[in-house]
Amino acid sequence: xxxxxxxxxxxxxxxxxxxxxxxxxxxxxxxxxxxxxxxxxxxxxxxxxxxxxxxxxxxxxxxxxxxxxxxxxxxxxxxxxxxxxxxxxxxxxxxxxxxxxxxxxxxxxxxxxxxxxxxxxxxxxxxxxxxxxxxxxxxxxxxxxxxxxxxxxxxxxxxxxxxxxxxxxxxxxxxxxxxxxxxxxxxxxxxxxxxxxxxxxxxxxxxxxxxxxxxxxxxxxxxxxxxxxxxxxxxxxxxxxxxxxxxxxxxxxxxxxxxxxxxxxxxxxxxxxxxxxxxxxxxxxxxxxxxxxxxxxxxxxxxxxxxxxxxxxxxxxxxxxxxxxxxxxxxxxxxxxxxxxxxxxxxxxxxxxxxxxxxxxxxxxxxxxxxxxxxxxxxxxxxxxxxxxxxxxxxxxxxxxxxxxxxxxxxxxxxxxxxxxxxxxxxxxxxxxxxxxxxxxxxxxxxxxxxxxxxxxxxxxxxxxxxxxxxxxxxxxxxxxxxxxxxxxxxxxxxxxxxxxxxxxxxxxxxxxxxxxxxxxxxxxxxxxxxxxxxxxxxxxxxxxxxxxxxxxxxxxxxxxxxxxxxxxxxxxxxxxxxxxxxxxxx
Amino acid sequence: xxxxxxxxxxxxxxxxxxxxxxxxxxxxxxxxxxxxxxxxxxxxxxxxxxxxxxxxxxxxxxxxxxxxxxxxxxxxxxxxxxxxxx
Numbered sequence: 245x246x247x248x249x250x251x252x253x254x255x256x257x258x259x260x261x262x263x264x265x266x267x268x269x270x271x272x273x274x275x276x277x278x279x280x281x282x283x284x285x286x287x288x289x290x291x292x293x294x295x296x297x298x299x300x301x302x303x304x305x306x307x308x309x310x311x312x313x314x315x316x317x318x319x320x321x322x323x324x325x326x327x328x329x330x331x332x333x334x335x336x337x338x339x340x341x342x343x344x345x346x347x348x349x350x351x352x353x354x355x356x357x358x359x360x361x362x363x364x365x366x367x368x369x370x371x372x373x374x375x376x377x378x379x380x381x382x383x384x385x386x387x388x389x390x391x392x393x394x395x396x397x398x399x400x401x402x403x404x405x406x407x408x409x410x411x412x413x414x415x416x417x418x419x420x421x422x423x424x425x426x427x428x429x430x431x432x433x434x435x436x437x438x439x440x441x442x443x444x445x446x447x448x449x450x451x452x453x454x455x456x457x458x459x460x461x462x463x464x465x466x467x468x469x470x471x472x473x474x475x476x477x478x479x480x481x482x483x484x485x486x487x488x489x490x491x492x493x494x495x496x497x498x499x500x501x502x503x504x505x506x507x508x509x510x511x512x513x514x515x516x517x518x519x520x521x522x523x524x525x526x527x528x529x530x531x532x533x534x535x536x537x538x539x540x541x542x543x544x545x546x547x548x549x550x551x552x553x554x555x556x557x558x559x560x561x562x563x564x565x566x567x568x569x570x571x572x573x574x575x576x577x578x579x580x581x582x583x584x585x586x587x588x589x590x591x592x593x594x595x596x597x598x599x600x601x602x603x604x605x606x607x608x609x610x611x612x613x614x615x616x617x618x619x620x621x622x623x624x625x626x627x628x629x630x631x632x633x634x635x636x637x638x639x640x641x642x643x644x645x646x647x648x649x650x651x652x653x654x655x656x657x658x659x660x661x662x663x664x665x666x667x668x669x670x671x672x673x674x675x676x677x678x679x680x681x682x683x684x685x686x687x688x689x690x691x692x693x694x695x696x697x698x699x700x701x702x703x704x705x706x707x708x709x710x711x712x713x714x715x716x717x718x719x720x721x722x723x724x725x726x727x728x729x730x731x732x733x734x735x736x737x738x739x740x741x742x743x744x745x746x747x748x749x750x751x752x753x754x755x756x757x758x759x760x761x762x763x764x765x766x767x768x769x770x771x772x773x774x775x776x777x778x779x780x781x782x783x784x785x786x787x788x789x790x791x792x793x794x795x796x797x798x799x800x801x802x803x804x805x806x807x808x809x810x811x812x813x814x815x816x817x818x819x820x821x822x823x824x825x826x827x828x829x830x831x
Numbered sequence: 832x833x834x835x836x837x838x839x840x841x842x843x844x845x846x847x848x849x850x851x852x853x854x855x856x857x858x859x860x861x862x863x864x865x866x867x868x869x870x871x872x873x874x875x876x877x878x879x880x881x882x883x884x885x886x887x888x889x890x891x892x893x894x895x896x897x898x899x900x901x902x903x904x905x906x907x908x909x910x911x912x913x914x915x916x917x
Contacts, residue, residue, distance in 0.1 A: 452872065453876070453890070454876075478873075478880055480889070627847075651856065667871035668871045668873050670871075673850050
């Protein structure tokens with residue numbers, strides 16, 4: 245860490261006052277403008293009798309000026325990701341004032357704009373104290389209660405310095421265009437602080453649509469795009485089309501990008517998509533460019549390891565206050581002290597299109613509704629990543645369901661959540677059941693809940709005619725599972741195979757084993773691990789219509805193999821191994 | 832026009848993979864976003880893509896303006912109809 249970090253010196257004596265800081269519409273705002281605006285914000289907030297101030301702006305330039313004004317006034321900015329009533333109420337308990345775009349709140353002053361008089365902007369300003377508690381960000385805690393993460397100016401500066409060192413030269417003085425809000429840590433760092441530190445201008449408006457970002461890039465000699473998988477997955481384009489404008493860099497964060505969208509981005513923008521992995525608690529952790537290498541590499545100075553017991557990704561980072569290993573909420577395979585692959589979350593924090601949501605918090609809020617007796621929230625991945633809810637209703641609400649219909653009730657429950665959760669994370673699918681599905685141990689396996697959401701059409705057509713009936717889930721460990729199945733006579737596979745002596749084809753057995761394995765072992769056997777070959781497969785006994793039997797599956801991740809066995813007590817119908825591609829050896 | 836509106840309702844249901852909603856449930860004048868049908872910013876992105884695919888409607892600069900037509904089925908129908916006539 246340098247003695248006087250660059251973020252602390254942004255407003256110090258300036259040799260290039262005419263250099264642009266930001267673009268708003270077709271206007272360019274200069275360093276002199278910025279300094280003057282920041283000083284106006286300092287004057288406006290100095291007298292606020294509180295050390296912490298809640299901040300919400302839609303305009304990134306105004307936000308940046310307010311942030312520097314607050315810092316020079318000795319205040320800490322509490323960044324709000326949204327202005328939902330529940331968020332404003334929560335924040336009101338921790339701050340002495342709000343600045344930015346708020347409705348007036350009784351009891352707390354709201355400053356929406358500073359007085360425009362320039363005040364002492366000519367002289368030299370001192371550097372800010374690197375240890376100043378610069379910002380507090382709000383993030384979803386795993387218990388359901390939001391967590392406040394404080395960051396000193398030096399922490400932000402260290403992170404910005406890492407990115408500048410790695411990508412600064414490549415990005416040069418490009419215009420930074422973003423599709424994400426600066427009110428979250430990713431946008432704060434990449435749309436505002438990194439451009440400020442690197443002397444590159446940023447666009448003050450957030451581009452909600454691809455077309456706006458492209459329109460801004462026209463006529464610019466070089467641009468950087470700060471975006472998310474949500475946008476890259478839905479970027480309008482012609483097959484093989486190229487983006488207008490010159491793109492020096494495309495950055496994506498908040499969630500892993502699907503490989504095909506990374507390929508699209510590389511072809512379309514003409515540069516590999518640089519993905520950043522990080523969180524509010526840890527700051528930036530690692531990066532990758534999937535079209536070149538799909539393993540994550542840590543940012544300079546960050547080491548990773550894996551917890552033997554939990555499989556959690558551990559890290560040591562100069563961005564963390566502690567020198568000891570920090571346990572993240574993500575599972576990972578770690579290949580070296582700087583390279584790893586992510587395998588999903590360990591806790592009940594879900595990422596919905598890049599937005600973090602605590603499933604526990606959602607369940608708690610739903611449980612408070614008079615209609616709900618018991619409830620589970622889960623994440624489904626279909627056309628989009630979304631939350632879904634399985635609930636047991638109180639008797640009166642079950643009657644309402646019959647008389648008023650499902651939509652009335654789900655709309656009411658959605659509204660009940662909407663003051664507390666942003667709309668993209670609100671549940672889009674609901675199942676009302678008599679009882680929550682439990683296994684023999686009284687637990688509610690995720691898989692049971694997921695099956696309730698299998699496509700209705702597919703469920704009625706497929707479930708009875710293409711899949712076995714699951715009678716019982718015997719047991720499951722990390723790498724083994726055993727289920728009891730019934731092979732219904734209605735299965736389409738018996739037709740014509742063979743007339744007079746119908747048997748279940750071997751290829752169907754292999755197909756079932758693979759399908760169940762992908763379901764039960766989740767990301768251990770991911771889609772990227774394509775089926776490659778069979779080994780030692782034997783079909784010993786024919787499986788006849790109506791038969792009940794057990795299917796045992798054992799995953800051997802270190803050998804990329806899946807063992808399967810269809811049996812009933814001593815009778816073995818079939819057994820063998822399937823080998824998959826590309827399961828990488830964890831260290 | 833009514834035929835087009837029904838077609839657009841079905842497009843919204845299919846493109847956004849909506850559950851528990853039929854063509855009859857959508858009121859042509861009701862807001863699609865936030866209130867009413869409760870669509871969100873990601874749905875707006877999906878809807879833009881679907882309109883491009885089905886009707887060749889390309890949103891260029893000032894897409895914010897064009898997307899005001901996303902407010903309801905009525906205004907969507909106007910957008911698509913004017914594009915067809917153009």
